[in-house]
Amino acid sequence: MxxxxxxxxxxxxxxxxxxxxxxxxxxxxxxxxxxxxxxxxxxxxxxxxxxxxxxxxxxxxxxxxxxxxxxxxxxxxxxxxxxxxxxxxxDAPRQSAVKKLRLEAEEQKYRRMEQHCFQVLADYYHLLRRWREEHAPCQPDEAWHPLFVEALQRLNYIEYLLDGLLSDDLRERAAIVTEYGKEVRAIEQRISGLAAAGPGGREERAGQRRADAER
The missing domain is CATH 3.90.580.10 (Zinc finger, CHC2-type domain)
Known part of the structure; x- marks a missing residue:
C-alpha cells in the first residue's frame, strides 16, 4: 500500500x-x-x-x-x-517508531540509575554529617574516631557529587553516573552492611574500640 x-x-x-x-x-x-x-x-x-x-x-x-x-x-x-x-x-517510519521506543526505554533506564545514584550519595552524605557530630572529640588530646576522620575527608567530596547530579547539564550528570558508578555501588554496599549490623553498626563499634585502644 x-x-x-x-x-x-x-x-x-x-x-x-x-x-x-x-x-x-x-x-x-x-x-x-x-x-x-x-x-x-x-x-x-x-x-x-x-x-x-x-x-x-x-x-x-x-x-x-x-x-x-x-x-x-x-x-x-x-x-x-x-x-x-x-x-x-x-519500513522507515515503522523503524523510526521502534527506534524511538528503544531510545525512550534507554532514557528511562538512565534516569533510574541517576536517581538511584543520587539517593545513595544523599544517604551517605547524611551519615557523614551524623558521624561528624556524634564522633567529634570532646577533649583536645582525645584520639579521633575513624568515622569522624572519614566524615572530615569525604563530606565536601560527596557534596560536590550531589551538586553535579542536581545540575541542569545532562552531560555533567551522565559523567558522574558513569565515572563514579563503581564507587557509588561500594558506598551502597557499605551502607547496607552498617544497616544489617543494627544500631551503631559493627564498623562503628570496631572504630570505637580502635580509638579506645589508642588512648
Missing part, C-alpha cells in the same frame, strides 16, 4: 488535530489554526472543513498546512507518530 493511502486509512484528521495540540470538542469542532478564529469554526472528522475561512482537505493536507511542510513530509510525520506500516517497500 502506498504511503499516502496507508496514512489516510489509518489516521483521521481529528486524531491528528488532537495529537498536534488542537482542542476538539464533543461535536468535533475546533478553533481553526489557519485564520484568526475566536470561536470553534472548524469541523474535524475524517477530513476537515472550516466554516470561517473555507480551509478543507484530508489529514495529510491538514498536517502539511499546520506545520508548513510538503505533503510527503506530512505523510511521513503521520506514519512515524502513529506507527503506520507503509508496505510500499520501505
Amino acid at each position: 502506498h504511503l499516502f493511502e496507508a496514512v489516510k486509512q489509518s489516521v483521521t484528521t481529528r486524531q491528528a488535530a488532537e495529537r498536534y495540540g488542537l482542542n476538539v470538542n464533543r461535536n468535533g469542532m475546533a478553533v481553526c489554526p489557519f485564520h484568526r478564529d475566536r470561536h470553534p469554526s472548524m469541523k474535524v472528522d475524517c477530513r476537515y472543513y472550516c466554516f470561517g475561512c473555507g480551509a478543507t482537505g484530508d489529514v495529510i493536507d491538514f498536517v502539511s498546512l499546520l506545520h508548513g511542510i510538503s505533503a510527503k513530509e506530512a505523510a511521513l510525520m503521520l506514519a512515524r507518530d502513529f506507527s503506520i506500516l507503509c508496505g510500499d517497500g520501505t
Whole structure:
C-alpha cells in the first residue's frame, strides 16, 4: 500500500488535530489554526472543513498546512507518530517508531540509575554529617574516631557529587553516573552492611574500640 493511502486509512484528521495540540470538542469542532478564529469554526472528522475561512482537505493536507511542510513530509510525520506500516517497500517510519521506543526505554533506564545514584550519595552524605557530630572529640588530646576522620575527608567530596547530579547539564550528570558508578555501588554496599549490623553498626563499634585502644 502506498504511503499516502496507508496514512489516510489509518489516521483521521481529528486524531491528528488532537495529537498536534488542537482542542476538539464533543461535536468535533475546533478553533481553526489557519485564520484568526475566536470561536470553534472548524469541523474535524475524517477530513476537515472550516466554516470561517473555507480551509478543507484530508489529514495529510491538514498536517502539511499546520506545520508548513510538503505533503510527503506530512505523510511521513503521520506514519512515524502513529506507527503506520507503509508496505510500499520501505519500513522507515515503522523503524523510526521502534527506534524511538528503544531510545525512550534507554532514557528511562538512565534516569533510574541517576536517581538511584543520587539517593545513595544523599544517604551517605547524611551519615557523614551524623558521624561528624556524634564522633567529634570532646577533649583536645582525645584520639579521633575513624568515622569522624572519614566524615572530615569525604563530606565536601560527596557534596560536590550531589551538586553535579542536581545540575541542569545532562552531560555533567551522565559523567558522574558513569565515572563514579563503581564507587557509588561500594558506598551502597557499605551502607547496607552498617544497616544489617543494627544500631551503631559493627564498623562503628570496631572504630570505637580502635580509638579506645589508642588512648
